[in-house]
Structure formats: structure tokens, C-alpha cells
Amino acid sequence: MYEINLVGIEFTITAWQLLIVKLLVILTVVPVGALAGGYAMHKELGHLQHRLGPMYAGGFHGWAQTLADGLKFIYKEDIIPANADKRVFTLAPAIIFVPVMLLFLVIPIDRSLIIEDLDVGLFYLLAIGSVGVIGVLMAGWSSANKYALIGALRSAAQLIAYELPIVLTAATVAMLAGTLSITGIVEAQDWPFILWPPGIGLIAFLIFLVGAIAEMNLPPFDMPVAESEIITGAFTEYSGMRFIFGFFFAEMAHIVAFSGIAATLFLGGYRPIVPWAPLENIPGVIWFFGKFAFMFFFIIWVRFTFPRLREDQLQKFAWKFMIPASLALVLAAGAWVLYAPESLWR
Amino acid sequence: MARTGEFIPDSSEISKQISTGRMQTEEMVLNVGPQHPATHGVFRLLATIDGEVLTNAEPIIGYMHRGYEKLVEARDYRQITNLVSRMDWLSGINNELPLAMSIEKLMGLEVPPRAQYLRVILCEMNRILNHLMFFASFGAELGAITPTFYAFREREDIQYVMETVTGGRMHFGFFRPGGLKEDVPKGFYAAALASVRQVIDRLYQYEDLLTGNEIFKGRTIGVGVLDKETAYSYGVTGPIARGSGIDMDVRKDEPYLVYDHFDFNVHTGPNGDCFDRFWVLVHEVVESARIVEQAIEAIPSGPIMGKVPRVVQAPEGEVYVRTENPLGELGFYLVSDGGNKPYRMKIRTPSYNNVSALPAVLKGTMVADMIAILGSFFFVLGDIDR
Numbered sequence: 127m128y129e130i131n132l133v134g135i136e137f138t139i140t141a142w143q144l145l146i147v148k149l150l151v152i153l154t155v156v157p158v159g160a161l162a163g164g165y166a167m168h169k170e171l172g173h174l175q176h177r178l179g180p181m182y183a184g185g186f187h188g189w190a191q192t193l194a195d196g197l198k199f200i201y202k203e204d205i206i207p208a209n210a211d212k213r214v215f216t217l218a219p220a221i222i223f224v225p226v227m228l229l230f231l232v233i234p235i236d237r238s239l240i241i242e243d244l245d246v247g248l249f250y251l252l253a254i255g256s257v258g259v260i261g262v263l264m265a266g267w268s269s270a271n272k273y274a275l276i277g278a279l280r281s282a283a284q285l286i287a288y289e290l291p292i293v294l295t296a297a298t299v300a301m302l303a304g305t306l307s308i309t310g311i312v313e314a315q316d317w318p319f320i321l322w323p324p325g326i327g328l329i330a331f332l333i334f335l336v337g338a339i340a341e342m343n344l345p346p347f348d349m350p351v352a353e354s355e356i357i358t359g360a361f362t363e364y365s366g367m368r369f370i371f372g373f374f375f376a377e378m379a380h381i382v383a384f385s386g387i388a389a390t391l392f393l394g395g396y397r398p399i400v401p402w403a404p405l406e407n408i409p410g411v412i413w414f415f416g417k418f419a420f421m422f423f424f425i426i427w428v429r430f431t432f433p434r435l436r437e438d439q440l441q442k443f444a445w446k447f448m449i450p451a452s453l454a455l456v457l458a459a460g461a462w463v464l465y466a467p468e469s470l471w472r
Numbered sequence: 473m474a475r476t477g478e479f480i481p482d483s484s485e486i487s488k489q490i491s492t493g494r495m496q497t498e499e500m501v502l503n504v505g506p507q508h509p510a511t512h513g514v515f516r517l518l519a520t521i522d523g524e525v526l527t528n529a530e531p532i533i534g535y536m537h538r539g540y541e542k543l544v545e546a547r548d549y550r551q552i553t554n555l556v557s558r559m560d561w562l563s564g565i566n567n568e569l570p571l572a573m574s575i576e577k578l579m580g581l582e583v584p585p586r587a588q589y590l591r592v593i594l595c596e597m598n599r600i601l602n603h604l605m606f607f608a609s610f611g612a613e614l615g616a617i618t619p620t621f622y623a624f625r626e627r628e629d630i631q632y633v634m635e636t637v638t639g640g641r642m643h644f645g646f647f648r649p650g651g652l653k654e655d656v657p658k659g660f661y662a663a664a665l666a667s668v669r670q671v672i673d674r675l676y677q678y679e680d681l682l683t684g685n686e687i688f689k690g691r692t693i694g695v696g697v698l699d700k701e702t703a704y705s706y707g708v709t710g711p712i713a714r715g716s717g718i719d720m721d722v723r724k725d726e727p728y729l730v731y732d733h734f735d736f737n738v739h740t741g742p743n744g745d746c747f748d749r750f751w752v753l754v755h756e757v758v759e760s761a762r763i764v765e766q767a768i769e770a771i772p773s774g775p776i777m778g779k780v781p782r783v784v785q786a787p788e789g790e791v792y793v794r795t796e797n798p799l800g801e802l803g804f805y806l807v808s809d810g811g812n813k814p815y816r817m818k819i820r821t822p823s824y825n826n827v828s829a830l831p832a833v834l835k836g837t838m839v840a841d842m843i844a845i846l847g848s849f850f851f852v853l854g855d856i857d858r
Binding site (some may be wrong): 172175176177272273276278343346348349352353354355356430431432433434435436437438439 | 611
């Protein structure tokens, strides 16, 4: 039995009921978030590119456009190529989409509004976040298509190049915060970027962002899906719902999740941007969604502005700059935690 | 489990390959096209790849052959105009020009100066349209989608002006042997000037967004180098040849129409890589806009059609006329047996020769570079196959 106090309403609930509620929340939040994210992306894109974006579906500024798009894909035929490895081919989109859904488990929206406050939340995020590549590899290999194969291999080649900087910068955050729990990290941030010591948090944030963009396969690091080169890579042969869940939906949910993660780890999540008493009165949900929206806007902005790098250029960038820089950050954070006098801490 | 052994290659062989620094892997044949977004149509590239490196590339053309050289033999001279504007569909009016000029040369027709000026204006506006289109597609091929929409924004304005004159957006059908179909409407000069000046005013945005971008430079500088000798030997012309440092432009070398009245530069690139080709393309937009401005300032009044007999009938003989199409040198070799139809018409299109140089450039590049090179070769499928 759990006693719940949700926005002032108190009630008790059994463990099983709680689990079901949590599952239902995840199952609604992720698709709704991805749909809303898709709509926001279309709108932002429209304005960046001197056009309107969706305007008709649903009436008000085309709010139902992403719903209609999704519906269209449901009606499409699900084609499985004759030479494909059917079981692997059909399983791959799930392997890609489920980990993305699980990312939402540990993102706190407000002080107590978190689905599962794990003690090793950060570790969980990093572990779950990199599972999706297996799905991409499965999709690419089982499709029996050369473009899909190239895309899958590019995806695998890219894995270490961005995963290491992400892990190392996240480790920096964990060291400065002194905990792996996501809420613990947020509580440790009186200022965004865990501003003491100045600099480390900000640089870690930038490196994390670059790594996250690469992990999500967004331009300028979208070589695994490069539409003009290898035609969405591993997903060339997919159609209908599998294409949506393996590619479009997963990508959008990934962007939404990573915007939330970046806002939580580096921008102070549900806490005000400066520790000033009047700002504390504004609900944490508003702070969180403000920071989340900023991150989302930024990621989409980058996504549609830059040309694509080449695979070897990314590797050079990652191994010669990002990984050494993030190793240096870990060193600096470690030195700070060990030797900085107590008086300098906050 | 019993089969696992098959997949383990000889270990001594692998260590030898590693010590020589080159792992031998099996080559794979990759069909790029006929349906591929980077080929702008039904162009097929038979690529042999070793990992991501192209060991061989063979362009296969002909998927769009429509037999125009044969079709024109069954149509009289006035009907041909609408066929040739469909060869290079991005620069229709530039295709009509050498056709009209070849017929005029064979028949000895005089074209009034006003018509010549208007031809220059329309051709140069069409050149801007064409170059902006390739600017847009090149950005999209390198993964930057936004520049595409910027270029289309400017294209739309110019296209609208062209539409008010000719009534068409792609296939204009406006040049006739001896002159033009009709005079330009009221307000054309102001609209044309405004549209080309807007392009010049906004070119800095393109510079900020794409040409000056470090990633863009990293993807294009030193990639796909076409040296001068190779370019000469394959008969490469146009912005691609100029990108390789060949200073040739029919408008300067053999001025036709009234091009010798205008002050414009021919830009050449030093290295012949993708960036140089692209750089030349962007700068030609400026030069074309300058020509349009000068032509509108100096345009004389008068008739737009010379004295043309009721039946357009060329005397027996042959003639070759070449002009500077946006993509290169466009030549019409026209043979007449004295009738009202051509006896034979051989068309030398720029894209055909330009694409033939592709294998020499593509060998040894990576798949991603292959797309950049295809994009920087600025070809139109209809112009290759016609």
C-alpha cells in the first residue's frame, strides 16, 4: 500500500495499481508528447523556412496535422520484403521504440512528479538510451537491402563516437552533484549548469548536446539516416506503422526525451533559473516545460540549419576533440570535488 | 553451431592484411538510381563500393530518351520551339535561343535590337532561376534543408515575372524565328529589376547559411577534384569547367545577341573541387543580375519581330550555332534540304558531356562524397537524354 499525495489530494493505492497507473501514464505521455512535438516541429520549421507549416487540418492552425499523418500511416500497407529475415525485421521497430519510451520514466516534471525515482537514474538513462542501436542494426541487417546495410553499419560506427562523450559529461554532472539520482542532481543545482565551479558545467552541457544530437541521428550527424544519400538508411524497406514507430515516432519521442533530459541535468529541471525567493513561487512544472521548450526549439533549429558531416569527419571530431575534452572535464570535476575548499561550494 | 567454422577466415591472412594496413573486404555493387533522390531524375550510377569507398562508378543514361532529334524532323520550324524547351527543363528559354538563332542564321533573318535585348533579359533571368535551383538542391543533398526554401523564395519572384511575360513557368515557348512572340507587358521592367535586385540583396543570407558554413566547406573543399586536362578531354563546359579554372564562356568568347554591350565577369575557380563549382555558380547569379540591370537600362524601342516570310522555309545548307546555356555550351547543328522542316538536327547538350566526366572524378571517393559530387555536377536529366 502506498499513500499518495498528488496536488493536495490524498489517497492510498496498492503496488499493482500503482504499477498500472505508471504504465498508463507512460503509454499516454510518450505518444502525446511525440505528436505534440511533431506539430511543434512543423510549426517551427515553417517559420524558419518562410512558410506557414500545417494550417488546415483540425481548424485552428492545423493542430490535427500530426494526428492525420499518423492515421495515414496506420492505413498504409505493411510491406515485408521477400528476402527479409521476417522475425528480426518485424521485431526491430519495437527494439528501437521501447527504450525511447522507457527514457521518460526517470524525468522529473516537478519535485514529486516523477514516475520512478531511481537511485541510479542517470546510469539507467545512459544504459537504456543506447539500446536502440541494436534495433537499428537489426533493421538494417534483416532488410536484405544494401542501403539499409550501409545505414546500419554507419549507425554502429557512430555509436562509440557519441556515446563516450555523453557518458563522460553525464559522469561529470554526477560527480559535481554527488549522486546518480536524477532528482538528487536537480536538487543539487541551485544554478543552471551546476554553476560552481563556473565553466565545467557549461562545457559539459555543450558536449552533451552535441553527443545527444548525434545519438538521435539528427543533422549535422544524421549520416545513418541521410535521406539524400542512403534514403533513411536502415529504414529504407519499412513502410506503414513499422516505419512510423521505428523511425518517425521514435525519433520525435527521442527528441522530446532528450530535451527533457538536457533540461533536467544541466538547466536545473523544475527549479527556477536563479535561486531567488519570488521565483520559487512559480510552479516547478512551468519551469520544467519552459526549459524543455527551449531545448526542443534549439535542437530543431540546429537540425534544419546545418549540412551533414561525413562519417570520417564525425569520427575525427569525436576522437580528437569531444572525447579528450570530456575526459579533461571529468578530471577537472574530480579535482574540484577532491581539493576545492568547502567555502567555495555554493 | 557446426557451421560457425565457415565464417572464421584464415587468421594468418588477416594478420598479413592488418600489417599491410589494408583489410581486404568483398566489394559490393550498389545501384544508385534510377530512382534515387540525389540523381534528380532517372539517372543511374552503377557503383562498386568497398565499405564506403567507391572503387568504380559507371553512369548509365538513357532512361529518359525521348528522341527529340528525330521528332524535330517531322515538325516545321515554328513547332520545334516547344520541343527543345523541354530538353533542359530548368532553363527552357535558354534552349529556345540557339534554335531560333540557327534558323535565323540559315534563313538570313534580321532580329530587331529590341527583341535581342529582351532575349538577353529573359535568358539571364532564366539563368538565375536555374542556378538558384541547383543552389537549393545542392544544399538539400548535403543535408541542409532550409537553404532550399530560401532559394525557392527568390525563384518564385523571378518566375512570376517570367510568367507575366511568357505565360509559362517552365516551358516558355516565347522565342520565334525572327524575334519574340509578343512584347513585354506594362510594368515588366520595374518588376524584373525588383526581382533580380532582391536576389542580390539576399545573397548574403545564402553566404551566412550555406557557403560560409564550416561543415559545408569541410564537405566540399578538396572533394571531387576535376582537373583542367580531364575537363578539356571530356568536353566539359559551363560552370563546371569554369570551376576547374577553364576561362571559357560563349557569351564572352563569341558574343552573340548583344552580349558584347554589357559589362560582366567570367568567374573561375582555382581548384576544380565541389566548392569551386558551387562558388562559380553563386557568383554567376550576380553577373546575370548585372546583365539584366544593364539591359533594362539600355533597351531600345522598336518592333519585336523582324521581317519573316509567311512560310518559314530554310534554304538548303547547314549551320552550327552555339550559346551559353546555364549548364554549359549548347550547340544546334541544323541541316536543311530546303523544306519547311529540318532535315537533321544534332543537338550538343552540356549535361551529356559534363556527366561523362563523372567516373574520372568519382573513383576513390566515399559514398557521402559521391552525393556531393553528383550535386555539384549540375546536370538535368532531360538535357542528358533528350
